[in-house]
Amino acid sequence: MKGIAVSKGVAIGKAYLLDSTKFCIIKHQLNELEAEKEVERFREAIEKTKLQMSEIKKRAKVIADKYAVILDTYSLLLDDDILVNDTIDNIKKFQTNAEWALTQTLNNFLKLFDNINDDYLKGKKDDLDLLVQTILKNLIGHSQESLSDIKESVIIVTHALTPADTLMMPRNFVKGLATEAGGKTSHVGIFAAALGIPAITGIKGLTSDINSGDQIIVDGIGGEVIINPSKENLHHYRKKQENYRIYEERLLTNIHQSAETLDGHPVQLLANIESSKEVASLQKFGAEGVGLYRTEYLYLAANSLPGERELYENFKLIVQEMNSRVVVIRTLDIGMDKQLSDNNSDEDNPALGLRGIRYSLAYPQLLIDQLKAILRASLYGNVKILYPMISSATEIIQANQILEKAKSELRRDQIPFNEKIEVGAMIETPAAVICIDHILAEVDFISIGTNDLIQYLLAVDRTNENVAHLYQPFHPSVLRALKSVMQSAENAGKSVSICGELGSDPMATMLLLGLGKLDDLSMEPHSVPKVKKIIRTIRLEEAKTLADNVLEMKCPDKIEAFITHEMMSRFPEDFDRDLSFEEKSVSSENDQHVI
Secondary structure, rough: OOEEEEEEOEEEEEEEEEOOOOOOOOOOOOOHHHHHHHHHHHHHHHHHHHHHHHHHHHOOOOOOHHHHHHHHHHHHOOOOOHHHHHEEEEEEEHHHHHHHHHHHHHHHHHHHHHOOHHHHOOOOHHHHHHHHHHHHHHHHHOOEEEEEHOOOOOEEEEOOOEEEEEHHHHOOOOOEEEOOOOHHHHHHHHHHHHOOOOOOOOOOOOHHOOOOEEEEEEEEOOOEOOOEEEEHHHHHHHHHHHHHHHHHHHHOOOOOOOOOOOOOEEEEEEEEOHHHHHHHHHHHHOOOOEEEEHHHHHOEEEEEEEOOHHHHHHHHHHHHHOOOEEEEOOEEEEEEOOOHHHHHHOOHHHHOOOOOHHHHOEEEHHHHHHHHHHHHHHHHHHEEEEEEOOOHHHHHHHHHHHHHHHHHHHHHHHOOOOOEEEEEEEEEEHHHHHHHHHHOOOOEEEOOOOOHHHHHOOOOOOOOOOOOOEEEEOOHHHHHHHHHHHHHHHOOOEEEEEOHHHHOOOHHHHHHHHHHOOOEEEEOHHHHHHHHHHHHOOOOHHHHHHHHHHOOOOOHHHHHHHHHHHHHHHOOHHHHOOOOOHHHHHHHHHHOOOO
Protein backbone atom coordinates (compact mmCIF):
# COMPACT_ATOMS: atom_id res chain seq x y z
CA MET A 1 0.00 0.00 0.00
CA LYS A 2 1.47 3.32 -1.10
CA GLY A 3 1.54 6.52 0.97
CA ILE A 4 3.62 9.59 1.81
CA ALA A 5 6.92 8.83 3.56
CA VAL A 6 7.17 11.43 6.36
CA SER A 7 9.93 9.84 8.44
CA LYS A 8 12.68 7.67 6.95
CA GLY A 9 13.62 4.18 8.04
CA VAL A 10 12.13 0.68 8.08
CA ALA A 11 9.87 -0.76 10.79
CA ILE A 12 8.90 -4.43 11.06
CA GLY A 13 6.41 -5.73 13.60
CA LYS A 14 2.84 -6.41 14.68
CA ALA A 15 0.12 -3.94 13.78
CA TYR A 16 -1.78 -2.18 16.57
CA LEU A 17 -5.03 -0.87 15.08
CA LEU A 18 -6.10 2.29 16.87
CA ASP A 19 -9.75 3.27 16.44
CA SER A 20 -9.92 7.00 15.73
CA THR A 21 -13.11 7.13 13.68
CA LYS A 22 -14.71 10.56 13.51
CA PHE A 23 -18.02 11.06 15.23
CA CYS A 24 -21.26 11.44 13.29
CA ILE A 25 -22.63 14.75 14.57
CA ILE A 26 -26.40 15.28 14.44
CA LYS A 27 -28.05 18.67 14.94
CA HIS A 28 -30.42 18.91 17.94
CA GLN A 29 -32.78 21.84 18.44
CA LEU A 30 -32.89 23.30 21.96
CA ASN A 31 -34.97 25.86 23.80
CA GLU A 32 -33.40 29.03 25.25
CA LEU A 33 -32.77 27.56 28.72
CA GLU A 34 -31.26 24.38 27.28
CA ALA A 35 -29.00 26.49 25.04
CA GLU A 36 -27.57 28.30 28.08
CA LYS A 37 -26.81 24.97 29.74
CA GLU A 38 -25.26 23.79 26.48
CA VAL A 39 -22.87 26.76 26.57
CA GLU A 40 -21.72 25.72 30.02
CA ARG A 41 -21.24 22.13 28.86
CA PHE A 42 -19.11 23.41 25.99
CA ARG A 43 -17.01 25.58 28.33
CA GLU A 44 -16.41 22.56 30.57
CA ALA A 45 -15.23 20.51 27.57
CA ILE A 46 -12.82 23.31 26.58
CA GLU A 47 -11.37 23.49 30.10
CA LYS A 48 -10.96 19.73 30.21
CA THR A 49 -9.17 19.81 26.86
CA LYS A 50 -6.89 22.61 28.13
CA LEU A 51 -5.87 20.49 31.10
CA GLN A 52 -5.17 17.56 28.81
CA MET A 53 -3.05 19.73 26.53
CA SER A 54 -1.13 21.11 29.49
CA GLU A 55 -0.26 17.60 30.67
CA ILE A 56 0.66 16.55 27.14
CA LYS A 57 2.98 19.53 26.74
CA LYS A 58 4.90 18.61 29.87
CA ARG A 59 5.62 15.22 28.34
CA ALA A 60 6.36 16.75 24.92
CA LYS A 61 9.34 18.72 26.24
CA VAL A 62 11.40 15.55 26.43
CA ILE A 63 10.72 14.70 22.78
CA ALA A 64 11.39 17.76 20.65
CA ASP A 65 11.13 21.53 20.88
CA LYS A 66 9.43 21.66 17.50
CA TYR A 67 6.74 19.25 18.70
CA ALA A 68 6.17 21.35 21.82
CA VAL A 69 5.58 24.38 19.58
CA ILE A 70 2.65 22.60 17.94
CA LEU A 71 1.14 22.01 21.35
CA ASP A 72 1.55 25.72 22.17
CA THR A 73 -0.59 26.44 19.14
CA TYR A 74 -3.20 23.91 20.23
CA SER A 75 -3.45 25.56 23.64
CA LEU A 76 -3.80 29.04 22.14
CA LEU A 77 -6.49 27.86 19.75
CA LEU A 78 -8.53 26.77 22.76
CA ASP A 79 -8.69 30.46 23.76
CA ASP A 80 -9.29 31.73 20.25
CA ASP A 81 -12.22 34.07 19.60
CA ILE A 82 -13.32 32.16 16.51
CA LEU A 83 -13.03 28.63 17.84
CA VAL A 84 -14.57 29.30 21.25
CA ASN A 85 -16.67 32.46 21.08
CA ASP A 86 -18.10 31.77 17.64
CA THR A 87 -19.16 28.33 18.80
CA ILE A 88 -20.87 29.84 21.83
CA ASP A 89 -22.57 32.44 19.62
CA ASN A 90 -23.82 29.70 17.31
CA ILE A 91 -25.21 27.70 20.22
CA LYS A 92 -27.19 30.73 21.38
CA LYS A 93 -28.18 32.03 17.96
CA PHE A 94 -29.35 28.74 16.46
CA GLN A 95 -30.21 27.10 19.80
CA THR A 96 -28.38 23.90 18.88
CA ASN A 97 -26.18 21.35 20.60
CA ALA A 98 -22.52 22.21 21.19
CA GLU A 99 -21.20 19.36 19.02
CA TRP A 100 -23.01 20.64 15.93
CA ALA A 101 -22.08 24.28 16.58
CA LEU A 102 -18.41 23.34 17.03
CA THR A 103 -18.23 21.45 13.74
CA GLN A 104 -19.74 24.46 11.93
CA THR A 105 -17.12 26.72 13.52
CA LEU A 106 -14.38 24.31 12.45
CA ASN A 107 -15.50 24.52 8.82
CA ASN A 108 -15.34 28.32 8.96
CA PHE A 109 -11.96 28.28 10.69
CA LEU A 110 -10.43 26.02 8.05
CA LYS A 111 -11.07 28.72 5.45
CA LEU A 112 -8.30 30.74 7.10
CA PHE A 113 -5.80 28.03 6.20
CA ASP A 114 -6.99 27.85 2.60
CA ASN A 115 -5.69 31.37 2.00
CA ILE A 116 -2.20 30.85 3.40
CA ASN A 117 0.50 31.08 0.75
CA ASP A 118 2.60 28.33 2.31
CA ASP A 119 2.14 24.59 1.83
CA TYR A 120 3.79 23.85 5.16
CA LEU A 121 1.25 25.84 7.14
CA LYS A 122 -1.64 24.59 5.04
CA GLY A 123 -0.73 21.17 6.38
CA LYS A 124 -1.70 22.33 9.86
CA LYS A 125 -5.37 21.96 8.89
CA ASP A 126 -5.15 18.32 9.94
CA ASP A 127 -3.88 19.36 13.36
CA LEU A 128 -6.77 21.79 13.86
CA ASP A 129 -9.25 19.11 12.85
CA LEU A 130 -7.71 16.69 15.36
CA LEU A 131 -7.95 19.29 18.13
CA VAL A 132 -11.67 19.70 17.47
CA GLN A 133 -12.09 15.92 17.56
CA THR A 134 -10.48 15.92 21.02
CA ILE A 135 -12.97 18.55 22.20
CA LEU A 136 -15.83 16.50 20.73
CA LYS A 137 -14.65 13.44 22.64
CA ASN A 138 -14.77 15.43 25.85
CA LEU A 139 -18.24 16.76 24.98
CA ILE A 140 -19.60 13.32 24.25
CA GLY A 141 -17.79 11.68 27.17
CA HIS A 142 -16.09 9.22 24.85
CA SER A 143 -13.42 7.24 26.68
CA GLN A 144 -10.10 7.48 24.92
CA GLU A 145 -8.11 4.38 24.19
CA SER A 146 -4.95 4.39 26.29
CA LEU A 147 -1.85 3.75 24.23
CA SER A 148 0.19 3.85 27.43
CA ASP A 149 -0.99 0.30 28.10
CA ILE A 150 1.04 -1.07 25.20
CA LYS A 151 3.68 -3.45 26.58
CA GLU A 152 5.15 -4.98 23.43
CA SER A 153 6.73 -3.74 20.22
CA VAL A 154 4.07 -2.65 17.72
CA ILE A 155 3.43 -0.49 14.68
CA ILE A 156 0.53 1.92 15.19
CA VAL A 157 -2.05 1.83 12.36
CA THR A 158 -4.90 4.34 12.43
CA HIS A 159 -6.88 6.90 10.45
CA ALA A 160 -5.25 9.84 12.25
CA LEU A 161 -3.31 10.57 15.42
CA THR A 162 -4.01 13.31 17.94
CA PRO A 163 -1.27 14.93 20.05
CA ALA A 164 -2.65 13.01 23.01
CA ASP A 165 -2.23 9.76 21.09
CA THR A 166 1.38 10.45 20.16
CA LEU A 167 2.38 11.58 23.64
CA MET A 168 0.82 8.56 25.33
CA MET A 169 2.81 6.20 23.14
CA PRO A 170 5.52 4.27 24.98
CA ARG A 171 8.47 5.17 22.79
CA ASN A 172 10.34 1.96 23.51
CA PHE A 173 7.50 -0.12 22.10
CA VAL A 174 6.25 1.93 19.13
CA LYS A 175 8.46 1.01 16.18
CA GLY A 176 6.52 2.64 13.35
CA LEU A 177 3.45 4.66 12.36
CA ALA A 178 1.03 4.38 9.43
CA THR A 179 -2.02 6.63 9.01
CA GLU A 180 -4.71 7.30 6.43
CA ALA A 181 -4.70 11.07 7.05
CA GLY A 182 -1.92 13.63 7.39
CA GLY A 183 1.09 14.76 5.41
CA LYS A 184 4.73 15.77 5.78
CA THR A 185 3.87 18.91 7.73
CA SER A 186 1.34 17.45 10.16
CA HIS A 187 2.32 16.79 13.74
CA VAL A 188 2.58 13.05 13.03
CA GLY A 189 5.49 13.61 10.65
CA ILE A 190 7.23 16.00 13.04
CA PHE A 191 6.74 13.63 15.99
CA ALA A 192 7.98 10.61 14.07
CA ALA A 193 11.01 12.42 12.66
CA ALA A 194 11.92 13.76 16.11
CA LEU A 195 12.01 10.24 17.52
CA GLY A 196 13.41 8.56 14.43
CA ILE A 197 10.31 6.39 14.00
CA PRO A 198 9.59 5.30 10.40
CA ALA A 199 6.21 6.73 9.37
CA ILE A 200 3.91 6.87 6.36
CA THR A 201 0.75 8.96 6.01
CA GLY A 202 -1.98 9.40 3.40
CA ILE A 203 -2.64 5.67 2.80
CA LYS A 204 -6.21 5.26 1.57
CA GLY A 205 -8.09 2.27 2.93
CA LEU A 206 -5.33 1.41 5.38
CA THR A 207 -7.47 0.60 8.43
CA SER A 208 -9.90 -1.57 6.49
CA ASP A 209 -7.12 -3.85 5.19
CA ILE A 210 -5.13 -4.35 8.40
CA ASN A 211 -6.11 -6.04 11.66
CA SER A 212 -4.41 -5.82 15.02
CA GLY A 213 -1.79 -8.54 15.25
CA ASP A 214 -1.02 -8.66 11.52
CA GLN A 215 2.67 -8.61 10.76
CA ILE A 216 3.46 -5.55 8.65
CA ILE A 217 6.43 -3.61 7.30
CA VAL A 218 6.49 0.18 7.20
CA ASP A 219 9.04 1.24 4.60
CA GLY A 220 9.53 4.93 5.34
CA ILE A 221 12.11 5.10 2.56
CA GLY A 222 9.98 3.88 -0.33
CA GLY A 223 6.65 5.01 1.17
CA GLU A 224 5.08 1.53 1.31
CA VAL A 225 3.30 -0.67 3.83
CA ILE A 226 3.62 -4.42 3.26
CA ILE A 227 0.99 -6.62 4.96
CA ASN A 228 1.83 -10.19 6.05
CA PRO A 229 5.18 -10.28 4.20
CA SER A 230 6.82 -13.47 2.96
CA LYS A 231 10.04 -14.83 4.49
CA GLU A 232 11.96 -13.44 1.54
CA ASN A 233 10.45 -9.97 2.08
CA LEU A 234 11.23 -10.10 5.79
CA HIS A 235 14.86 -10.97 5.11
CA HIS A 236 15.15 -8.18 2.53
CA TYR A 237 13.64 -5.49 4.76
CA ARG A 238 15.54 -6.52 7.90
CA LYS A 239 18.75 -6.05 5.94
CA LYS A 240 17.49 -2.75 4.53
CA GLN A 241 16.50 -1.63 8.03
CA GLU A 242 19.95 -2.17 9.50
CA ASN A 243 21.83 -0.75 6.55
CA TYR A 244 19.74 2.41 6.46
CA ARG A 245 20.63 2.99 10.11
CA ILE A 246 24.32 2.70 9.22
CA TYR A 247 23.81 4.96 6.22
CA GLU A 248 22.23 7.74 8.32
CA GLU A 249 25.00 7.55 10.89
CA ARG A 250 27.56 8.07 8.14
CA LEU A 251 25.67 11.09 6.78
CA LEU A 252 26.10 12.92 10.08
CA THR A 253 29.79 12.07 10.49
CA ASN A 254 31.13 15.15 8.68
CA ILE A 255 28.03 17.32 8.90
CA HIS A 256 29.92 20.50 9.78
CA GLN A 257 32.00 20.48 6.62
CA SER A 258 31.08 23.15 4.08
CA ALA A 259 28.86 22.40 1.08
CA GLU A 260 31.36 22.85 -1.74
CA THR A 261 31.71 21.00 -5.03
CA LEU A 262 34.88 19.09 -5.87
CA ASP A 263 35.94 21.95 -8.15
CA GLY A 264 35.50 24.59 -5.44
CA HIS A 265 32.00 26.03 -5.95
CA PRO A 266 30.41 26.80 -2.54
CA VAL A 267 26.66 26.66 -1.83
CA GLN A 268 25.29 27.89 1.48
CA LEU A 269 22.78 25.44 2.97
CA LEU A 270 20.16 27.17 5.09
CA ALA A 271 17.07 26.08 7.01
CA ASN A 272 13.36 26.83 6.68
CA ILE A 273 11.82 27.31 10.12
CA GLU A 274 8.56 28.59 11.60
CA SER A 275 9.51 28.78 15.28
CA SER A 276 12.32 30.17 17.40
CA LYS A 277 12.44 26.81 19.18
CA GLU A 278 13.77 25.10 16.06
CA VAL A 279 17.03 27.04 16.04
CA ALA A 280 18.69 24.67 18.50
CA SER A 281 18.32 21.75 16.07
CA LEU A 282 19.94 23.50 13.10
CA GLN A 283 23.50 22.79 14.23
CA LYS A 284 22.74 19.08 14.52
CA PHE A 285 22.00 18.87 10.80
CA GLY A 286 24.70 21.29 9.66
CA ALA A 287 22.51 24.18 8.49
CA GLU A 288 24.52 27.39 8.08
CA GLY A 289 21.71 29.85 8.83
CA VAL A 290 18.01 30.52 8.38
CA GLY A 291 17.03 31.03 4.76
CA LEU A 292 13.31 31.36 5.41
CA TYR A 293 11.62 32.24 8.68
CA ARG A 294 7.87 31.80 8.19
CA THR A 295 6.30 34.49 10.36
CA GLU A 296 2.75 33.24 9.71
CA TYR A 297 2.98 30.88 12.68
CA LEU A 298 3.26 33.84 15.04
CA TYR A 299 -0.12 35.07 13.82
CA LEU A 300 -1.89 31.70 13.67
CA ALA A 301 -0.74 30.85 17.19
CA ALA A 302 -1.76 34.18 18.75
CA ASN A 303 -4.98 35.22 20.50
CA SER A 304 -4.69 38.63 18.85
CA LEU A 305 -2.48 40.25 16.24
CA PRO A 306 1.11 40.29 17.54
CA GLY A 307 2.47 43.81 17.82
CA GLU A 308 5.87 45.27 17.09
CA ARG A 309 7.34 44.47 20.50
CA GLU A 310 6.15 40.87 20.53
CA LEU A 311 7.51 40.29 17.03
CA TYR A 312 10.78 42.02 17.89
CA GLU A 313 11.37 39.84 20.95
CA ASN A 314 10.80 36.73 18.86
CA PHE A 315 13.08 37.85 16.02
CA LYS A 316 15.78 39.03 18.41
CA LEU A 317 15.88 35.64 20.12
CA ILE A 318 16.45 33.83 16.83
CA VAL A 319 19.07 36.30 15.59
CA GLN A 320 21.03 36.14 18.83
CA GLU A 321 21.01 32.35 18.83
CA MET A 322 22.26 32.30 15.25
CA ASN A 323 25.15 34.65 16.17
CA SER A 324 26.46 36.13 12.93
CA ARG A 325 24.84 33.56 10.65
CA VAL A 326 22.21 34.82 8.24
CA VAL A 327 18.53 35.01 9.22
CA VAL A 328 16.10 35.79 6.38
CA ILE A 329 12.74 36.87 7.77
CA ARG A 330 9.79 36.71 5.39
CA THR A 331 7.03 39.24 5.97
CA LEU A 332 3.53 37.90 6.53
CA ASP A 333 2.53 35.50 3.76
CA ILE A 334 -1.12 34.91 4.48
CA GLY A 335 -4.30 35.56 2.58
CA MET A 336 -6.32 36.72 5.54
CA ASP A 337 -6.06 37.02 9.31
CA LYS A 338 -8.79 36.15 11.77
CA GLN A 339 -8.96 39.72 13.10
CA LEU A 340 -9.81 41.00 9.61
CA SER A 341 -11.64 38.01 8.20
CA ASP A 342 -14.90 39.90 7.74
CA ASN A 343 -13.23 41.98 5.04
CA ASN A 344 -12.29 39.18 2.69
CA SER A 345 -13.28 35.77 3.99
CA ASP A 346 -15.45 34.95 0.98
CA GLU A 347 -12.95 35.14 -1.87
CA ASP A 348 -14.06 32.82 -4.67
CA ASN A 349 -10.47 32.05 -5.64
CA PRO A 350 -8.16 32.71 -2.67
CA ALA A 351 -5.13 31.34 -4.56
CA LEU A 352 -5.40 34.41 -6.79
CA GLY A 353 -6.70 36.74 -4.11
CA LEU A 354 -5.45 39.10 -1.42
CA ARG A 355 -2.36 37.26 -0.23
CA GLY A 356 1.35 37.71 0.37
CA ILE A 357 2.64 41.23 -0.29
CA ARG A 358 -0.81 42.25 -1.56
CA TYR A 359 -2.25 41.73 1.89
CA SER A 360 0.56 43.66 3.57
CA LEU A 361 0.17 46.59 1.19
CA ALA A 362 -3.60 46.60 1.80
CA TYR A 363 -2.94 46.82 5.56
CA PRO A 364 0.24 48.94 5.78
CA GLN A 365 0.22 49.27 9.57
CA LEU A 366 0.50 45.50 9.81
CA LEU A 367 3.58 45.66 7.55
CA ILE A 368 5.09 48.59 9.48
CA ASP A 369 4.89 46.62 12.74
CA GLN A 370 6.64 43.66 11.09
CA LEU A 371 9.33 45.78 9.46
CA LYS A 372 10.10 47.76 12.61
CA ALA A 373 10.44 44.50 14.54
CA ILE A 374 12.79 43.07 11.90
CA LEU A 375 14.83 46.30 11.79
CA ARG A 376 15.24 46.35 15.57
CA ALA A 377 16.36 42.70 15.56
CA SER A 378 18.88 43.47 12.78
CA LEU A 379 21.07 45.19 15.36
CA TYR A 380 21.96 41.77 16.80
CA GLY A 381 23.09 39.87 13.72
CA ASN A 382 22.90 39.24 9.99
CA VAL A 383 19.23 39.85 9.20
CA LYS A 384 17.55 40.19 5.80
CA ILE A 385 13.98 41.08 4.80
CA LEU A 386 12.07 38.98 2.28
CA TYR A 387 8.84 40.12 0.57
CA PRO A 388 6.53 37.25 -0.52
CA MET A 389 4.37 36.73 -3.60
CA ILE A 390 5.87 39.54 -5.69
CA SER A 391 4.33 40.13 -9.13
CA SER A 392 5.89 43.45 -10.13
CA ALA A 393 8.57 45.98 -9.25
CA THR A 394 5.77 48.35 -8.20
CA GLU A 395 4.97 46.17 -5.19
CA ILE A 396 8.60 46.26 -4.06
CA ILE A 397 8.77 50.04 -4.51
CA GLN A 398 5.61 50.44 -2.41
CA ALA A 399 6.86 48.03 0.26
CA ASN A 400 10.21 49.82 0.41
CA GLN A 401 8.43 53.13 0.88
CA ILE A 402 6.74 51.62 3.91
CA LEU A 403 10.15 50.29 5.00
CA GLU A 404 11.56 53.83 4.84
CA LYS A 405 8.66 55.04 6.96
CA ALA A 406 9.44 52.32 9.52
CA LYS A 407 13.10 53.38 9.54
CA SER A 408 12.13 57.04 10.03
CA GLU A 409 9.95 56.18 13.01
CA LEU A 410 12.80 54.22 14.62
CA ARG A 411 15.26 57.06 13.99
CA ARG A 412 12.79 59.51 15.51
CA ASP A 413 12.58 57.35 18.62
CA GLN A 414 16.39 56.92 18.62
CA ILE A 415 16.12 53.14 18.27
CA PRO A 416 19.19 51.69 16.51
CA PHE A 417 19.06 49.23 13.61
CA ASN A 418 21.13 48.12 10.63
CA GLU A 419 20.79 50.97 8.14
CA LYS A 420 22.12 48.75 5.35
CA ILE A 421 19.76 45.83 5.88
CA GLU A 422 19.27 43.83 2.69
CA VAL A 423 15.86 43.41 1.06
CA GLY A 424 14.82 40.50 -1.15
CA ALA A 425 11.84 39.32 -3.19
CA MET A 426 10.32 35.87 -3.49
CA ILE A 427 10.00 34.77 -7.10
CA GLU A 428 6.94 32.55 -7.22
CA THR A 429 4.67 33.97 -9.93
CA PRO A 430 5.02 33.83 -13.72
CA ALA A 431 4.85 37.63 -13.74
CA ALA A 432 7.92 37.83 -11.52
CA VAL A 433 9.83 35.49 -13.84
CA ILE A 434 8.98 37.49 -16.95
CA CYS A 435 9.79 40.84 -15.31
CA ILE A 436 12.75 39.58 -13.29
CA ASP A 437 15.03 42.35 -14.58
CA HIS A 438 12.67 45.00 -13.18
CA ILE A 439 12.50 43.23 -9.82
CA LEU A 440 16.26 42.71 -9.56
CA ALA A 441 16.77 46.45 -9.95
CA GLU A 442 14.83 47.04 -6.72
CA VAL A 443 16.25 44.34 -4.40
CA ASP A 444 19.54 43.04 -3.02
CA PHE A 445 18.73 39.35 -3.53
CA ILE A 446 15.97 37.00 -4.67
CA SER A 447 14.61 33.74 -3.29
CA ILE A 448 12.75 31.37 -5.60
CA GLY A 449 9.70 29.75 -4.01
CA THR A 450 9.40 26.69 -6.23
CA ASN A 451 6.18 25.34 -4.67
CA ASP A 452 3.98 28.19 -5.83
CA LEU A 453 6.03 28.94 -8.92
CA ILE A 454 5.41 25.42 -10.23
CA GLN A 455 1.74 25.61 -9.30
CA TYR A 456 1.18 28.91 -11.09
CA LEU A 457 3.34 28.07 -14.12
CA LEU A 458 1.50 24.80 -14.72
CA ALA A 459 -1.94 25.98 -13.51
CA VAL A 460 -2.07 22.89 -11.29
CA ASP A 461 -3.30 22.62 -7.71
CA ARG A 462 -1.29 19.72 -6.36
CA THR A 463 -3.78 19.23 -3.51
CA ASN A 464 -6.49 18.47 -6.10
CA GLU A 465 -6.38 14.72 -6.63
CA ASN A 466 -7.81 15.10 -10.14
CA VAL A 467 -4.79 17.04 -11.40
CA ALA A 468 -2.10 16.40 -8.77
CA HIS A 469 -0.26 14.10 -11.20
CA LEU A 470 0.25 17.12 -13.47
CA TYR A 471 2.26 18.95 -10.79
CA GLN A 472 5.67 18.22 -12.32
CA PRO A 473 8.74 19.97 -10.84
CA PHE A 474 10.84 18.81 -13.82
CA HIS A 475 8.49 20.28 -16.44
CA PRO A 476 10.47 22.09 -19.18
CA SER A 477 8.71 25.37 -18.43
CA VAL A 478 9.78 25.18 -14.78
CA LEU A 479 13.40 24.44 -15.66
CA ARG A 480 13.51 27.18 -18.28
CA ALA A 481 12.04 29.64 -15.79
CA LEU A 482 14.65 28.73 -13.16
CA LYS A 483 17.50 29.07 -15.65
CA SER A 484 16.21 32.43 -16.88
CA VAL A 485 15.87 33.81 -13.35
CA MET A 486 19.33 32.57 -12.30
CA GLN A 487 20.96 33.99 -15.42
CA SER A 488 19.30 37.38 -14.93
CA ALA A 489 20.38 37.50 -11.29
CA GLU A 490 23.97 36.64 -12.21
CA ASN A 491 23.99 39.36 -14.87
CA ALA A 492 22.69 41.84 -12.28
CA GLY A 493 25.21 40.71 -9.65
CA LYS A 494 22.47 39.66 -7.23
CA SER A 495 22.45 36.47 -5.15
CA VAL A 496 19.89 33.68 -5.67
CA SER A 497 18.35 31.29 -3.17
CA ILE A 498 15.83 28.47 -3.66
CA CYS A 499 13.59 27.88 -0.66
CA GLY A 500 10.84 25.62 -2.00
CA GLU A 501 10.61 21.83 -1.75
CA LEU A 502 12.63 21.38 -4.93
CA GLY A 503 15.63 22.84 -3.10
CA SER A 504 15.39 20.20 -0.38
CA ASP A 505 15.12 17.28 -2.82
CA PRO A 506 18.54 15.61 -3.25
CA MET A 507 17.31 14.23 -6.59
CA ALA A 508 17.18 17.81 -7.91
CA THR A 509 20.40 19.15 -6.34
CA MET A 510 22.76 18.46 -9.22
CA LEU A 511 20.30 19.81 -11.79
CA LEU A 512 19.74 23.04 -9.84
CA LEU A 513 23.47 23.69 -9.59
CA GLY A 514 23.81 23.12 -13.31
CA LEU A 515 21.04 25.55 -14.30
CA GLY A 516 22.96 28.63 -13.17
CA LYS A 517 24.74 30.45 -10.38
CA LEU A 518 23.02 29.34 -7.17
CA ASP A 519 24.21 30.89 -3.92
CA ASP A 520 21.89 29.34 -1.32
CA LEU A 521 19.54 26.41 -0.86
CA SER A 522 17.08 26.67 2.02
CA MET A 523 15.23 23.59 3.23
CA GLU A 524 13.80 21.67 6.17
CA PRO A 525 16.81 21.04 8.46
CA HIS A 526 16.75 17.23 8.20
CA SER A 527 17.28 17.47 4.41
CA VAL A 528 20.63 19.27 4.78
CA PRO A 529 22.90 16.20 5.25
CA LYS A 530 21.82 14.46 2.02
CA VAL A 531 21.90 17.61 -0.09
CA LYS A 532 25.32 18.47 1.34
CA LYS A 533 26.63 15.02 0.44
CA ILE A 534 25.51 15.43 -3.17
CA ILE A 535 27.16 18.83 -3.49
CA ARG A 536 30.45 17.65 -1.96
CA THR A 537 30.73 14.69 -4.36
CA ILE A 538 30.13 16.36 -7.74
CA ARG A 539 31.85 18.86 -10.00
CA LEU A 540 30.06 21.97 -11.19
CA GLU A 541 30.92 21.14 -14.81
CA GLU A 542 29.21 17.76 -14.43
CA ALA A 543 26.12 19.52 -13.13
CA LYS A 544 26.10 21.93 -16.08
CA THR A 545 26.37 19.04 -18.53
CA LEU A 546 23.42 17.32 -16.84
CA ALA A 547 21.34 20.50 -16.99
CA ASP A 548 22.23 21.14 -20.65
CA ASN A 549 21.07 17.63 -21.57
CA VAL A 550 17.82 18.06 -19.66
CA LEU A 551 17.02 21.44 -21.22
CA GLU A 552 17.02 19.81 -24.66
CA MET A 553 14.22 17.43 -23.63
CA LYS A 554 10.53 18.12 -24.26
CA CYS A 555 8.61 15.71 -22.03
CA PRO A 556 8.50 15.97 -18.19
CA ASP A 557 8.32 12.18 -17.80
CA LYS A 558 11.45 11.66 -19.89
CA ILE A 559 13.25 14.41 -17.98
CA GLU A 560 12.37 12.83 -14.64
CA ALA A 561 13.42 9.39 -15.86
CA PHE A 562 16.73 10.78 -17.12
CA ILE A 563 17.49 12.61 -13.86
CA THR A 564 16.48 9.60 -11.77
CA HIS A 565 18.75 7.30 -13.79
CA GLU A 566 21.68 9.72 -13.55
CA MET A 567 21.34 10.25 -9.81
CA MET A 568 20.80 6.57 -9.04
CA SER A 569 23.88 5.70 -11.08
CA ARG A 570 26.02 8.28 -9.31
CA PHE A 571 24.57 7.85 -5.82
CA PRO A 572 23.05 4.36 -5.53
CA GLU A 573 23.27 4.44 -1.74
CA ASP A 574 21.00 7.50 -1.65
CA PHE A 575 18.41 6.85 -4.35
CA ASP A 576 18.10 3.15 -5.15
CA ARG A 577 15.57 1.87 -2.64
CA ASP A 578 15.89 -1.82 -3.50
CA LEU A 579 19.53 -2.74 -2.98
CA SER A 580 21.50 -2.76 0.24
CA PHE A 581 22.48 0.64 1.59
CA GLU A 582 25.51 -0.89 3.27
CA GLU A 583 26.78 -2.60 0.14
CA LYS A 584 26.37 0.57 -1.89
CA SER A 585 27.91 2.75 0.80
CA VAL A 586 30.97 0.54 0.91
CA SER A 587 31.33 0.56 -2.86
CA SER A 588 30.93 4.34 -3.01
CA GLU A 589 33.73 4.79 -0.48
CA ASN A 590 36.04 3.07 -2.95
CA ASP A 591 34.91 5.45 -5.70
CA GLN A 592 36.50 8.80 -6.47
CA HIS A 593 33.41 10.63 -5.27
CA VAL A 594 34.17 10.43 -1.55
CA ILE A 595 33.12 13.15 0.92
